[in-house]
Amino acid sequence: QVQLVESGGGLAQPGGSLRLSCAASGFTFSSYAMSWARQAPGKGLEWVSGIYSGGTTVYADSLKGRFIISRDSAKNTVFLQLNNLKPEDTAVYYCAAAQTMAMVRSPPLYSYWGQGTQVTVSA
Numbered sequence: 001q002v003q004l005v006e007s008g009g010g011l012a013q014p015g016g017s018l019r020l021s022c023a024a025s026g027f028t029f030s031s032y033a034m035s036w037a038r039q040a041p042g043k044g045l046e047w048v049s050g051i052y053s054g055g056t057t058v059y060a061d062s063l064k065g066r067f068i069i070s071r072d073s074a075k076n077t078v079f080l081q082l083n084n085l086k087p088e089d090t091a092v093y094y095c096a097a098a099q100t101m102a103m104v105r106s107p108p109l110y111s112y113w114g115q116g117t118q119v120t121v122s123a
Contacts, residue, residue: 002026002112004095009117012085016121020080022095022114029076033098036069036080037107038091038119048093050104051078058104085121092116 008020022034035050049059049069057069068081078095096110103109 004097004112004114006093006095006114006117009093009119011120011122012082013123014086014121016085018082018085018119020082020093020095020117020119022078022080024076024078024095024097024112027097027112029097030073031099032111033101033104034069034071034078035096035098035104035107035110036067036078036093037096038089038093039116040088040091043091045094045107046091047105047107049080050098052101052104082119085119087121089121090119092118 003025005023012018030053033052036048037045038048039045051057051069051071066084071078094116095114097112098104098110
């Protein structure tokens with residue numbers, strides 16, 4: 001059974017940081033590119049970042065420099081470090097697995113999804 005379980009969300013102040021984790025099981029983690037996407041209240045799904053099995057990372061242009069994605073293949077876990085958080089970063093953050101590098105930027109093509117973790121940025 002495939003599972004992607006996110007954790008680490010919560011309430012943060014503007015300028016603060018959070019580290020999201022996503023534990024994967026039930027599929028060959030090393031064969032998939034991993035992505036993070038988010039959905040803010042009342043808005044559509046937005047791709048955030050992706051990391052290929054070899055470690056190459058890609059980011060949405062608007063978020064580059066504040067968010068850092070990484071993966072630990074030994075633990076089948078992908079992380080998203082959120083820095084200098086802004087109120088507009090408030091969203092549900094989803095972890096997902098994509099079969100190919102070309103799919104990383106396209107959430108509708110993802111193979112597996114987590115249930116999401118809420119991030120709220122507020123003073």
